[in-house]
Amino acid sequence: MRHLLRPLFDQVVIKELEPDRVRRSGLVVPPGTREPPPQHGIVIAVGPGLDWWEQAGVKMPVAPGDHVVFPASAGVWVEVEEERLLVCTVTEVLGVLEEIGVCPYCEGRGLPGGDSCPVCGRTTEPTGQD
Incomplete structure (x- = not known):
């Protein structure tokens, strides 16, 4: 049993x-x-x-x-x-x-080029502007 x-x-x-x-x-x-x-x-x-x-x-x-x-x-x-x-x-x-498709921290925020999100680690492409 x-x-x-x-x-x-x-x-x-x-x-x-x-x-x-x-x-x-x-x-x-x-x-x-x-x-x-x-x-x-x-x-x-x-x-x-x-x-x-x-x-x-x-x-x-x-x-x-x-x-x-x-x-x-x-x-x-x-x-x-x-x-x-x-x-x-x-x-x-x-x-x-929970699995998330989109990071609630960085989605919709304009991360500066080349910076990474402190929550999910996603990086943005460098803009090439100095």
Whole structure:
């Protein structure tokens, strides 16, 4: 029989993402190497929230499928069906990683030629004027 961990109250269940074994430098990190605990994962289940949330109009800020970031000290790691899961309160989640097509900082702003956006790193073409 398969089991599902159903979180209670303001708890969130997060599945860890496999650590990237290839670093930007091209170095391959072998399995078993001492690594810090994962700090991002995918939400697989959320609790209903706290009793007073509904009256106050508060909704759970994350949903199943969200790619979230959390501190290494967040929650408790449990194993269910041979899968490592993090159970933590929603307040321990630092944020949701979202894909964006356009940088909200530099889009619509006139970056000087040759400068780069401090948020997304996009660079503009030098204007050739000095």
